[in-house]
Amino acid sequence: KAGVTQTPRYLIKTRGQQVTLSCSPISGHRSVSWYQQTPGQGLQFLFEYFSETQRNKGNFPGRFSGRQFSNSRSEMNVSTLELGDSALYLCASSYKDSPGYEQYFGPGTRLTVT
């Protein structure tokens, strides 16, 4: 079975621009979560989607948004980019629709904001 895939793997953007990242979960997985990873803050939860519905959201500003499609693929969008948004953005998928089950991560998208 193919793992979680994320595109693009690397991205360079300028302050003020917006960006969209994509995540395809493991086949059969319907829960998709997004995380931001930085050296200073570590791994921080952004949001989780299941059946096109956001079920949980982390403590990030409204510039960070996401959505999920009927095929479980998910996108996250960051508008009005700031230098501090430079990070590795990770997507994870889970096959269970209830909390408390293993989630598997993709390789991440490395976003650099200049």
Place this chain on the structure above:
Amino acid sequence: GESVGLHLPTLSVQEGDNSIINCAYSNSASDYFIWYKQESGKGPQFIIDIRSNMDKRQGQRVTVLLNKTVKHLSLQIAATQPGDSAVYFCAENIVGTYKYIFGTGTRLKVLA
């Protein structure tokens, strides 16, 4: 590769020795825990999990111990190998939510 954390605590062990990585979790309402391994340039890789109704769980060369009284997790790796060199994170799932809180991570260095 990408730097996961610039100032992570580091554990250095000799190849063949056992490693113990510790994690203090934050929320007494957490009822499910995962250990992840992250190598440079890659996403976290699932190693082993444990539920709050257990104290110990064993996998292949790894054991996780859970002490709910002091909110502490540990990951034991037997016969540590060079391929075990990575950053290890614990993650806790707060009961009833889909949110995971990750620890700061520990860098494991295996010395030949």
